[in-house]
Amino acid sequence: MVAIVVPVYNDPDGIRTTLESICPLLQNNEAHLYVVDNDSTDETPTVIDEYTNERITYLTETEIQSSYAARNTGIRNTDAEILAFVDADMTVPEDWLESALSTFRSTNADYMGCNVELILPDDPARAARYDHHTGFPIEQYIERQHFAPTCCLFVRREVFEDVGLFDHRLISGGDKEFGNRVHEAGYDVHFAEDVTMYHPTRNSLEALVKKDLRVGRGLCQLQRYHPERYGTPGVPPRPSGVKSPDRDLPRGDRLAFGALSRVLTGVRGLGYYQEYLADGQEPELEDGVPRFEE
Numbered sequence: 001m002v003a004i005v006v007p008v009y010n011d012p013d014g015i016r017t018t019l020e021s022i023c024p025l026l027q028n029n030e031a032h033l034y035v036v037d038n039d040s041t042d043e044t045p046t047v048i049d050e051y052t053n054e055r056i057t058y059l060t061e062t063e064i065q066s067s068y069a070a071r072n073t074g075i076r077n078t079d080a081e082i083l084a085f086v087d088a089d090m091t092v093p094e095d096w097l098e099s100a101l102s103t104f105r106s107t108n109a110d111y112m113g114c115n116v117e118l119i120l121p122d123d124p125a126r127a128a129r130y131d132h133h134t135g136f137p138i139e140q141y142i143e144r145q146h147f148a149p150t151c152c153l154f155v156r157r158e159v160f161e162d163v164g165l166f167d168h169r170l171i172s173g174g175d176k177e178f179g180n181r182v183h184e185a186g187y188d189v190h191f192a193e194d195v196t197m198y199h200p201t202r203n204s205l206e207a208l209v210k211k212d213l214r215v216g217r218g219l220c221q222l223q224r225y226h227p228e229r230y231g232t233p234g235v236p237p238r239p240s241g242v243k244s245p246d247r248d249l250p251r252g253d254r255l256a257f258g259a260l261s262r263v264l265t266g267v268r269g270l271g272y273y274q275e276y277l278a279d280g281q282e283p284e285l286e287d288g289v290p291r292f293e294e
Contacts, residue, residue, distance in 0.1 A: 002031045002082040002101060005074030007067045009038040012047045014089030019051045021091040026055040029097050034078060036061055036070040068166035068174040071150065072290055075160055083160070087151040091119075091198045100154060100195045109190035110156045111182045113138045113148025118201045127208055130257050131201040133249070142191045147179025152197050159187055164289040169225055172218025177226060181289075205260075212264045216271025224275075225288065236272045 004022060008015045015035065022033060032055055035048050039062040052058045061073040075083060082104065086092070096114075104112050116136035120128055142148055150166075153175070163181045166174045183189060202208050219237055222230040231237060249257065 001080045002084055003078040003080035004033045004084045005071055006086050006088055007036045007070035008088040010040045010042050011088050012044045016047050018088050018090055025097045034059055034074040036074045038070040064168050066168040069168035072165040081157055083155050085150045085153045103192045104154050107190045110159050110187035112154040112190045112192050113142050114152040114192045114195040114197050116152050116197050116199050119198050120201055127205045128201040128203040130260050139191045146183035147176040150175040164291045167289045170218055170221050172214045173222045209267050212267040213271035216268035217275040220272045220275035233276055
């Protein structure tokens, strides 16, 4: 059996889009969908209620405001052998689950990231085109940084039982931290090039800035909670995964994308130092990360 875990917070349109995409796949597969609401304050719970049935379980995570805590709640509420993680607002083709499980099993993978394509709106602004251009280089993430984003991830349950769950203290970077633990433990990691999922682009400069502030904060938190792996807080890590504009782009886009990339790198630095200078400290967790309860 496979459990598909979808965390959501205040995103009724996104969760409806994802449920409409995944629900038809549950009819003829050994799958169960777990939607975990992270204490939404809008109509998101009402939307989830519309879809709940014997193949879709509605869970809540109200104690900890964190997408990683919501995913951990999903993990703890299923005994499925394989867990798949998808973000609210994503869509998948009709053969996604069958193809992903076939690849996962045939390769004997323990941890697998799928290909992700970004979808542009009908009349994309430059921010959307930039986001589309920089994309989701999942294969590079797996090969160079040893992780896959949690929007497109398959993991065997025994891996979580061994290395622990997601570190819910992290506002960003929990996918990287977990993937690095998996890599260091020696599990088989695979990139499913032919298994594609779809994610909408961020369509405004505000959305891009919000994301990079969060990423910058997460970089500092990675150092704070895992200094043995990511270094001592105070010196930001060198930017990684930054893609230079392709030379075949129109000159205007090439110049704009290059400038935007530099600005967003600075935004990450700002987020990093905001977190570094923050007074509050989250309580330490036993063994550093949450684990299955005994």
